[in-house]
Amino acid sequence: MIMNKYVNPDNLYIARSYLTTESNKTGSWRFLRPCYDEKTAPCSIACPAGEDIPRIEMMATQGLFKEAWEKILIENPFPSVCGRVCFHPCEGSCNRRDFDSAVAIHSLERFIADTAIRYGISPELEKKPSRKQRIAIVGAGTAGLAAAWFLSLLGYSCDVFEASSEVGGVLRWGIPLYRLPLSALRHDIKQITELGVAIFTGKKVSKEMLSELKKKYDAVFIGCGHSLGMPLSVPGENLSGVSEGLEFLRQIRDGKSPVCSGVTAIIGGGNTAVDVARSVVRLGGKALLLYRRRRQDMPALALEVEMALEEGVELEELVAPAVISEENGKILLTLQEMKVEGEECGRDRVIAATGKNRQVRVERILKAIGMQASESWQQADRTDNEILTLSHSVLDSRGREAVMVLGGDIVNKTKSVVDAVASGKQAALALDILFQEGIEAVVPKLQACLVGPGSSLSMEIFMGGERRLRNKHVVSYEEINTDYFRFSPRVTQPRLLKEERIQSFEEIDLKISAHMAMKEAERCFNCGLCNQCDNCFIFCPDTSVILGRDHQGRHINYDYCKGCGLCVVECPRNAMSLGEEKS
Amino acid sequence: MPTDVLDRELVHSGHVGCPGCGATIAMRFVLKALGEKTIMVLPACCWSVIAGPYPQSALKIPVLHAAFETGGATATGVRAALDMKGDTETTVLTWAGDGGTFDIGFQSLSGAVERDENFIYVCYDNEAYMNTGVQRSSSTPYGAWTTTTTGKDWKKLRKKNIVEALVAHRIPYAATASIAFPEDLLRKAQKAKNMKGSRFLHIYASCPTGWRIPSEMSIKIARMAVQTNIFPLYEVEEGLRYTINYRPKEYLVREYFRLQGRFKHLTEKDLDQIQQMVNEDWELLLRKAGEHV
Amino acid sequence: MKRVLEGSHAVAEAVRLAKVQVISAYPITPQTHIVEILSQYCTNGTMKAKFLRVESEHSCMAALIGAQSVGVRTFTATSGQGLALMHELLHWAAGARLPIVMAEVNRALAPGWNIWVDQTDSLAQRDTGWIQMYCEDGQEVLDSTIQAFLLAETVNLPVMIVLDAFYLSHTYEPVDVPEPEEVDRFLPPFAPKFQLDTAQPCAFGSLVGPGDYMDMRYQIALAMDDALIRFGDVEDAFAALFNRRYGPVEAIDCADAEIIFITSGTVTSTCRLALQELRAQGEKAGILKIKLFRPFPVDRIRKELQAAKKIAVIDRNFSFGASGIFAQELRAALCNTPRHPVVFGYVAGIGGRDVTPELLKEIYWLTKNSEVPQKESIWMGIQEVKYAD
Numbered sequence A: 001m002i003m004n005k006y007v008n009p010d011n012l013y014i015a016r017s018y019l020t021t022e023s024n025k026t027g028s029w030r031f032l033r034p035c036y037d038e039k040t041a042p043c044s045i046a047c048p049a050g051e052d053i054p055r056i057e058m059m060a061t062q063g064l065f066k067e068a069w070e071k072i073l074i075e076n077p078f079p080s081v082c083g084r085v086c087f088h089p090c091e092g093s094c095n096r097r098d099f100d101s102a103v104a105i106h107s108l109e110r111f112i113a114d115t116a117i118r119y120g121i122s123p124e125l126e127k128k129p130s131r132k133q134r135i136a137i138v139g140a141g142t143a144g145l146a147a148a149w150f151l152s153l154l155g156y157s158c159d160v161f162e163a164s165s166e167v168g169g170v171l172r173w174g175i176p177l178y179r180l181p182l183s184a185l186r187h188d189i190k191q192i193t194e195l196g197v198a199i200f201t202g203k204k205v206s207k208e209m210l211s212e213l214k215k216k217y218d219a220v221f222i223g224c225g226h227s228l229g230m231p232l233s234v235p236g237e238n239l240s241g242v243s244e245g246l247e248f249l250r251q252i253r254d255g256k257s258p259v260c261s262g263v264t265a266i267i268g269g270g271n272t273a274v275d276v277a278r279s280v281v282r283l284g285g286k287a288l289l290l291y292r293r294r295r296q297d298m299p300a301l302a303l304e305v306e307m308a309l310e311e312g313v314e315l316e317e318l319v320a321p322a323v324i325s326e327e328n329g330k331i332l333l334t335l336q337e338m339k340v341e342g343e344e345c346g347r348d349r350v351i352a353a354t355g356k357n358r359q360v361r362v363e364r365i366l367k368a369i370g371m372q373a374s375e376s377w378q379q380a381d382r383t384d385n386e387i388l389t390l391s392h393s394v395l396d397s398r399g400r401e402a403v404m405v406l407g408g409d410i411v412n413k414t415k416s417v418v419d420a421v422a423s424g425k426q427a428a429l430a431l432d433i434l435f436q437e438g439i440e441a442v443v444p445k446l447q448a449c450l451v452g453p454g455s456s457l458s459m460e461i462f463m464g465g466e467r468r469l470r471n472k473h474v475v476s477y478e479e480i481n482t483d484y485f486r487f488s489p490r491v492t493q494p495r496l497l498k499e500e501r502i503q504s505f506e507e508i509d510l511k512i513s514a515h516m517a518m519k520e521a522e523r524c525f526n527c528g529l530c531n532q533c534d535n536c537f538i539f540c541p542d543t544s545v546i547l548g549r550d551h552q553g554r555h556i557n558y559d560y561c562k563g564c565g566l567c568v569v570e571c572p573r574n575a576m577s578l579g580e581e582k583s
Numbered sequence B: 001m002p003t004d005v006l007d008r009e010l011v012h013s014g015h016v017g018c019p020g021c022g023a024t025i026a027m028r029f030v031l032k033a034l035g036e037k038t039i040m041v042l043p044a045c046c047w048s049v050i051a052g053p054y055p056q057s058a059l060k061i062p063v064l065h066a067a068f069e070t071g072g073a074t075a076t077g078v079r080a081a082l083d084m085k086g087d088t089e090t091t092v093l094t095w096a097g098d099g100g101t102f103d104i105g106f107q108s109l110s111g112a113v114e115r116d117e118n119f120i121y122v123c124y125d126n127e128a129y130m131n132t133g134v135q136r137s138s139s140t141p142y143g144a145w146t147t148t149t150t151g152k153d154w155k156k157l158r159k160k161n162i163v164e165a166l167v168a169h170r171i172p173y174a175a176t177a178s179i180a181f182p183e184d185l186l187r188k189a190q191k192a193k194n195m196k197g198s199r200f201l202h203i204y205a206s207c208p209t210g211w212r213i214p215s216e217m218s219i220k221i222a223r224m225a226v227q228t229n230i231f232p233l234y235e236v237e238e239g240l241r242y243t244i245n246y247r248p249k250e251y252l253v254r255e256y257f258r259l260q261g262r263f264k265h266l267t268e269k270d271l272d273q274i275q276q277m278v279n280e281d282w283e284l285l286l287r288k289a290g291e292h293v
Numbered sequence C: 001m002k003r004v005l006e007g008s009h010a011v012a013e014a015v016r017l018a019k020v021q022v023i024s025a026y027p028i029t030p031q032t033h034i035v036e037i038l039s040q041y042c043t044n045g046t047m048k049a050k051f052l053r054v055e056s057e058h059s060c061m062a063a064l065i066g067a068q069s070v071g072v073r074t075f076t077a078t079s080g081q082g083l084a085l086m087h088e089l090l091h092w093a094a095g096a097r098l099p100i101v102m103a104e105v106n107r108a109l110a111p112g113w114n115i116w117v118d119q120t121d122s123l124a125q126r127d128t129g130w131i132q133m134y135c136e137d138g139q140e141v142l143d144s145t146i147q148a149f150l151l152a153e154t155v156n157l158p159v160m161i162v163l164d165a166f167y168l169s170h171t172y173e174p175v176d177v178p179e180p181e182e183v184d185r186f187l188p189p190f191a192p193k194f195q196l197d198t199a200q201p202c203a204f205g206s207l208v209g210p211g212d213y214m215d216m217r218y219q220i221a222l223a224m225d226d227a228l229i230r231f232g233d234v235e236d237a238f239a240a241l242f243n244r245r246y247g248p249v250e251a252i253d254c255a256d257a258e259i260i261f262i263t264s265g266t267v268t269s270t271c272r273l274a275l276q277e278l279r280a281q282g283e284k285a286g287i288l289k290i291k292l293f294r295p296f297p298v299d300r301i302r303k304e305l306q307a308a309k310k311i312a313v314i315d316r317n318f319s320f321g322a323s324g325i326f327a328q329e330l331r332a333a334l335c336n337t338p339r340h341p342v343v344f345g346y347v348a349g350i351g352g353r354d355v356t357p358e359l360l361k362e363i364y365w366l367t368k369n370s371e372v373p374q375k376e377s378i379w380m381g382i383q384e385v386k387y388a389d
């Protein structure tokens, strides 16, 4: 503490100060206590996969693309896919929306995954030691593969049985290449297989085979999705010119070019309907999209609809098929006009406008109004209360045989890729808890792994990663110190021109540069996350924020901190808190 | 900014500055920029106390406490003696409050600057005599309450424009800076360090105690002073070349005044009038910077 | 080498010989001749020093405080108003234990602008902690100025060399100016006991609580006591080299004197003439010249005056509401001795009035013819105007 060892204070007795002030413990003045307190970002609770988005974007800002990729993979093995086809609810709750516009989280996810592909990087992820239990997975769709991924990370060996010749489910067979190129899907799947997951293709699991599996394995995850089209329930539905949209897409993804001459009517308003319509256009046909509600009510992504219309798809709103008949080798479709009246379940209700019918003549009809389970055992029995029904999976551990788990589209309310990932994750964690601690522990333990007050599960929390410590408080826009942010336009996604688009099934969204990506990542507020900006250190009047090598990179020296609160207010992203000093 | 500059710490903990004191933040920044080879002349001000009672010192550089009104002159002598010893490397820094600069020390400062003494003079401006308990100075802004401008006698005179007064001396370098803009402040302090002759930094340093604001607001308010044009960030070289360093978003001064206890008596009409004064000053500055409005 | 010099130039030569490194000054008559020469010396290379042309005496002293704190030898000169303006910093310099040397040319204080001699300006600074030496002639000025540096640097207190306006500052006399090498042997380069140094960072002049402050002030008192002894040492060393010595006081014909004049400054020279005449008339008169006013050489004074019946203190100064300041000091010095002369105080020569041998003899006779003083101080040569009429 002696500052100047050369001075002998007895030399001349004058007001010459040679000691530091450090013997004054000014911390005793404090009645408010600042502390580092990382909180939850609204985007990460909106993400069904619970991705730690502020952390991922922080790493991307710093150019740590591999680390960012690993941060995604710990919650979602499909970044390359989700960066392209996810409906990104995260962006809808991004705090930056109140400032200028949401961060392009999905573009960044895609960029990070593509960068990993480009450099052929392998992720380094924490894997738990091997467990003795073995798990069979029925269906190599998103949910099944996700379950396999998370179970493998948790130390379980998994065998996946897939009926078709290639894995990926809807991703492989149901999404057009212009949205999801094969290489992107294969890259994500490669990571899963490299983790040691065994996949058996061309193995359709029948009821009998299921009984076998139940004997051989400790658990069976059923994630075979819905493969049976929903009926239109109108006369003429079974005519030969009427078929399933998904099947149409499948043919294309199987390398075939189904005939599309003339007008094709597509019934539905979801992403599949739009995918079908746009594929028809690409195959040289005319697509007529018929939807019983309005454009703004369509479940399909707004951008997809917009591009479809640009590409020449015609949309008729407020019409429902009433009768289908044949007429001179063509299809005569009678449409019931609909009108908006009243509300139901929080959205406008449509009802038939009586006496208003129209007829259209088309070459064929492709249905895209949803799918259902093809066999009854693939459906969850939700009546037995010994069966554990969770948000994205159903667990049945009755009897002495293997635990049965249903997941993916067959149980999910929202049938999206990312919900399928959430399902696989939930099933994996639930099984691990069940095996290690018993069925009673499942619900409370899963509860403890939710991101903030939301319903998304976090593998990172489950694995005891450092981000489990983040406070469940969700950072609101008001809690961001926007003085530290500048308006900056959201990255504009480069795309093929519409003329180029309709020529082929070439991917529409082009790559963004690393520079653009980092700039976009920098737009992220990093809500609730310390990104080492050092404001606390910079502004501390009492030199009481000490830079160091601990996990936070800094700590508060409470011997001197007077509790002025500046660090907390000047933290741009609410990664600190000020509480009352106890005692 | 190189990290060794940012990480360099020449202010000890354990000093007795009030919680949230802007003057101590300003000191940390300036010393980071100037480094250990600096000798400080410290006329009477809050910092005379913050710097520590005998035998303690809150600063890791040599400090010469000086009489209130002698900032310019004492530094003149320190510089002369260093030069006589052949030490041209050490920076001489005077660190004074607004009272010690605008008022009682003005002559001494003016004399030193006229002589183009080779030193840096920093005025940390908390807009009143804080050491003695919040009395008005010629830096106290129009509208402010102090313990000598109370009740309906709140200060109805403008704040002296100290930078312009120094510019009139054709000082080689004069700049304003704010504790809320560390990068700008550090850059200016470093720039000053690398120049010769008299250099003046006018640093806005909020004072929670004297301004009747919560301690955690002192940076926010300093930032608002800049954002509202009340305290524009600019620099002047050779008394001629003006550079405006920050383009405010034209926030209303009202917001700034509303947050501070020292202005709570002001009516809407007063605030309108103050807004006009601020606009006028800003336009004057733009004109000087050759940026006609 | 003998040269004919003004008193002011004697100061300047001494400063040159002392190899002062930083000089700061602000012009005021009658100090100007001192600093004009020094300014030229700094410009033409005669001296390797910085001359700071500051904008006031206040800044002048502040600058020296700054320079001296870095550990170099410093000097300034001022007078009257200038010294008064410095007042705050005179305390500062002494309190900081800075061995600054200053030549102070006694000048009357305004209003009523008056540039002529009057000691009130310097005596008003008697409590500031500065050593004060009142000189009688050019040689003494030169010698004392050189000695002042050694004394100041030995006890770490500032020294004021005081000389009368015009009678001394502007009067040419033959002065023996020593060679630089001789002075170097007497006065080594300044070796500061403390200094501002970035390699050993300390804060000087920090806040001091009552616990330490009083003890630190006591140290100054001790240093002043020490200065009295060191003054003798310095004079011894000086005499060994230059064969000149002045003493803190000079007693002239005091051994058998019944009435002793107490003088300071150039009045002493005049008084020497009056004394010759009085002695010629058989009067048992003497003179005690006081050179060292701070520290006040009480013991020497008591000893020199122990046999006298009366003393006549000549004050070219006045402390309003009390008396002449030397008279006060003498009363204070003597009152605790068992047997001491009666103290008669006379105020004379204020604002540059002539103090002639005749006036001094008049004072002698007044003293001799009075049993006790009529007043604490008698103002000599006053035109009686009724007060407040």
Ligand SMILES: Cc1ncc(C[n+]2csc(CCOP(=O)(O)OP(=O)(O)O)c2C)c(N)n1
Binding pocket: B023, B044, B045, B046, B047, B067, B068, B069, B096, B097, B098, B099, B100, B101, B126, B127, B128, B129, B130, B131, B132, B137
């Ligand atoms: C000659 C003199 N007059 C008055 C004072 C008392 N005094 C000490 S600090 C101070 C106020 C300082 O005000 P400012 O320079 O603005 O610094 P602040 O305390 O506000 O930081 C005053 C009036 C003094 N020390 N010296």
Ligand code: SF4
Binding pocket: B016, B017, B018, B019, B020, B021, B022, B023, B024, B046, B050, B126, B130, B131, B206, B207, B208, B209, B210
């Ligand atoms: S009174 Fe103001 S300037 Fe002084 S120490 Fe307190 S907060 Fe800082």
Ligand SMILES: [Mg+2]
Binding pocket: B097, B098, B099, B125, B126, B127, B128, B129, B130
């Ligand atoms: Mg102030």
